[in-house]
Amino acid sequence: MYCRSCGKELTGTPEFCLDCGASPMAGSGFCPACGAATTAMTGICTKCGARVAGRGDNTLPVLAHILGLFTGWLGPLIILLVTKEERVKNHARMALNWQLSFIIYSIVSGILILAFIGFVLLGVIFVLDVIFCIMAAVKAGRGELWKYPLTIPFLKAKPDSSGTA
Numbered sequence: 001m002y003c004r005s006c007g008k009e010l011t012g013t014p015e016f017c018l019d020c021g022a023s024p025m026a027g028s029g030f031c032p033a034c035g036a037a038t039t040a041m042t043g044i045c046t047k048c049g050a051r052v053a054g055r056g057d058n059t060l061p062v063l064a065h066i067l068g069l070f071t072g073w074l075g076p077l078i079i080l081l082v083t084k085e086e087r088v089k090n091h092a093r094m095a096l097n098w099q100l101s102f103i104i105y106s107i108v109s110g111i112l113i114l115a116f117i118g119f120v121l122l123g124v125i126f127v128l129d130v131i132f133c134i135m136a137a138v139k140a141g142r143g144e145l146w147k148y149p150l151t152i153p154f155l156k157a158k159p160d161s162s163g164t165a
């Protein structure tokens, strides 16, 4: 395997990396299977196809996105506040970013109703809300962190050092 913190090739699965001293699975900088560079956002290694995230329980990440669909920003915010896992928080942050953007887009569309185009825009963003939340939830189920498109990045994903990323 390769150390996820420093990328050095290791024999077996040692408790600590001989090179950097970190727990080899603790970082998120390198793919454990091939040593390619990864980020905290990487779910599947782009080089070898190995799953580099999703070792942990994906229930809360999936819930963060699904709750967004039904409760707006409230559900993801509650998950962000109650969880201690950075990995789960990142999902809640991504869901929150979209839900807050969604509110802004709805308000803008609401204003534009006066110019008729608002009706069309409102329809489009409500459809997008459903599609985005489901896509994010499906990817979360696979352990992937998905950045919602067309979303204002109010909150940024933080590197996960819990070792379960």
Ligand SMILES: [Zn+2]
Pocket (backbone or CB within 6 Å): 003, 004, 005, 006, 007, 008, 017, 018, 019, 020, 021, 022, 024
């Ligand atoms: Zn190392």
Ligand SMILES: [Zn+2]
Pocket (backbone or CB within 6 Å): 031, 032, 033, 034, 035, 036, 045, 046, 047, 048, 049, 050
């Ligand atoms: Zn790889």
